[in-house]
Amino acid sequence: MKFKSLFFLFLLFTAAILITNQSPKRQTATAQANDQLIYMPVINSGYDTDLIISSLEITQAVQKADNSVPLVGSKPTIVRVYAQTIAGTPPSGVKVSLTAARNNTLLGTITSTAKIVPKNPQRSDYSSTFNLQLPDSWLSGTVEITATVDVENIVLEYKGNNNYNATLVFNSVPPLDVKIVPINYTHNPTGAFFPGQQQDRISDYLKRTYPVPSVNVSFRGAYNFQGDLRNGNDWVQLLYDVTDLKQTDNAPNSQVYYGLVPIENGATQWFFGGIAGIGWVGWRASVALNLSQSSSGPLAAHEIGHNFGRNHAPCGNPAGVDASYPYAGASIGEYGVDVLNGQLLLPSQYVDMMSYCSPEWVSDYTYQALYNDQLVSGKVLSQARVDGLMIRVRMDEDGRPVLQPVYALTHTPFVGDVSDEYAVELLDVTGEVVGRYPLFTVLAEEEGVSARMWGVSVPMPDVALGGVRVVAGKTAVSERVFTPAAFYTTATPVLKDTADSLVLSWPFSAPTLVRYTIDDGQTWITYALAAEGELVIEKENLPAENGRFQLIPADTTHATLTLDYNN
Ligand SMILES: [Zn+2]
Known part of the structure; x- marks a missing residue:
């Protein structure tokens, strides 16, 4: 009986050769099968089967169907291979391989575990695709990859093309550099002291969601702050302080200064809900609470997202919504993949990190914008420091601009959008205007708190100054009188x-x-x-x-x- 059925199959193979003799793949499969008839039981599909690879999805956090979200060099990468059974019964025990080359030099081959090749792999079903994490050595430059389904050639197919080629371009992006400023916080209402904490609960999440090769977190010496962080105005003051520290520490502009506020000291706690953080939109300084590991990451991603120029995504009724945000309800819009955890994140469930809703991930829209910003603002510029006047103008509680004490020192310059409202004028000792500079401005907005600052870095004047003033048009709105050195x-x-x-x-x-x-x-x-x-x-x-x-x-x-x- 067994002999008879094997013989029958043999006849079929012969027929297959006669019918289609164009395909090298089929001939190989048939020859192998003929030579090894005794192994027939491992061939789990008949000659009527055809496997193809319909597409590849190359993802580092989020990707579109056309793979137009850019790839970041040295960032962990998963290739989802959409291998598909387009004829016959879906075979199991099939492996997919990826072979890579750069400049015609072979980088190697990686192979998936064996599983069924489905009829209809879906973006929404992570297990329906063959998901391979690329080796680190592949993650730079331009890499040609060839994906092959049924790399061990165990399935008989009547058509041969089991390959899919793609060109991957890994872009060089600066790492994300974050300096945590532990805040020694004295909570005025009780007088309780909460020592600053050297804890990094943010880099893991930032690594997974940001378009950067790595996240470098370092700690600054602690900074003493006294106030009542149940109030928005005190948050604004702390943000101003951390901004000043960044400038006067001579920190690179590319570095995020991240004030980290403790909420507890032993059994004592001061935070029971309220404002959790605030960051400038378009200037790299933020302040936020040191919450649990699971909350701290998304909070940092949100505030640093502001620093990267992002406004709010429309969910949870935030102020300062980005009118260009493309997806209703702040959906992430496309499929996310948490590469380090091997988890698919559905646009029907996940919302963008720049919204006030959860669970959060990064949309392709935000990811692309973070990428664009990091390419420009993430670069460490040499000669970036200014030896001159650090001009700072802040909003008082009535929304009026107030010129802050002016320091003459080497510092990191402040940049932002050019203000169309205010400029700054330098006066000599007789009151004559000897210099006029536009002010840059940035805004920060969270629920229950908003802040604006203006600033500019002015080269050290070569005349003795009698004062500095802020003007709206020709009208002075705030002034400081200088004292002789x-x-x-x-x-x-x-x-x-x-x-x-x-x-x-x-x-x-x-x-x-x-x-x-x-x-x-x-x-x-x-x-x-x-x-x-x-x-x-x-x-x-x-x-x-x-x-x-x-x-x-x-x-x-x-x-x-x-x-x-x-x-
Ligand atoms: Zn926000």
Whole structure:
């Protein structure tokens, strides 16, 4: 009986050769089958079967059907192979392979586990496609890949084309650089102290959702902040402070300064709901709570998304909605894949990280925009620092612009959209205008809180200044009067070194910025943005290295006092 059926199949194979002798693939399969008739039971489909690969989806977080979302070099990548049985019974035990080459040099071949080749693989069904994660060595430059279904040739097919070719272009994108600023928070309503936490609960989620090859998180020394973060105005003040720290630390503009606010200290907690974070739209500084691991990642992705120029996606009724957001209800619009967790994210379930709804992922729209921003703003520019006036204008509680103390120092320049409302003018000691500069502006908006700032970095003027003013057209709206440098340069700061702390004091009361360098002024740690006469620095917040303090009084130029310190 067995012999008879095998013989019958043999006749069929012969017939198949006669009918279609064009296909090398079929001939190979038939020859193999003829040579190894005894293994017939592993051939789980007949001559009427045809397998093809209808498409590939190359995804790093989210992708469109036409693969038009760009690929990022060195970012973990999954290829979804849409292998399909278009004739006959879907065979099982089939493997798919990917072979890659770059500049005609073979990179290698990877092979999937064996499974059934479905009749109708769907984007919405992750298990219906063969999903292969690419080796790291493939993830750069232009890579030609060939996908092959039934790489072990176990299925008899009457047509031979089991391959699909694609060209993958991996783009070089700068890594995402985040400096966490732990906030030592004193909660004014109770006086309770919440020490800043050196915890990174954000980089894992950012790695999975952002179009970057990697996420570099580092920690700055802690910054002391006192207030009531149940109120929007205090959040705005903290955002202003973290913005100042970034500028006066001389941090690269490409780096996100991320103020991280603790919510607990042992059993004591101050946060029971409310504002969780705020970040500038288009300038890389944010502040946010240090929540649980599962909440901190999406929160950081949202605030840093603002820093990358994103407005809100329309779900959960946020202010400042992006009118161009393409999908109703802030759906992610396309299929997401969490590559590191091997999970498909459906557009019918997931909403964009820039909305107020959940569960959140990244839409193709936001991903593309983050990508575009990082290509430009993620680059570390040399010569980016300015030696000059750091002009800062902030909105008071009535929405009016107020010129802040003006410091003359090396700093990271502020950039944004050019304001069509306000400019800044420099006045000499006789009150004559000796310079006029446009102001840049950025906005931050979350539920229950909004902030605006204007700023510009002005090269150090070569004349003594009598003042600086903000003008709307020709009308002065805010002004600061300058003091001659001689008033400060005769002053001598005093440093008292105790076991736990340093006490710096100086004999004038103008707001004074105090910072410390251990690399001869390349970078700084700013300890106070507007101290008056005295500053206590805990030694645990001081680097171990010897260095130099600068004391920079506001509203003057060429009046910086320096103080060497041997730790
Ligand atoms: Zn937001």
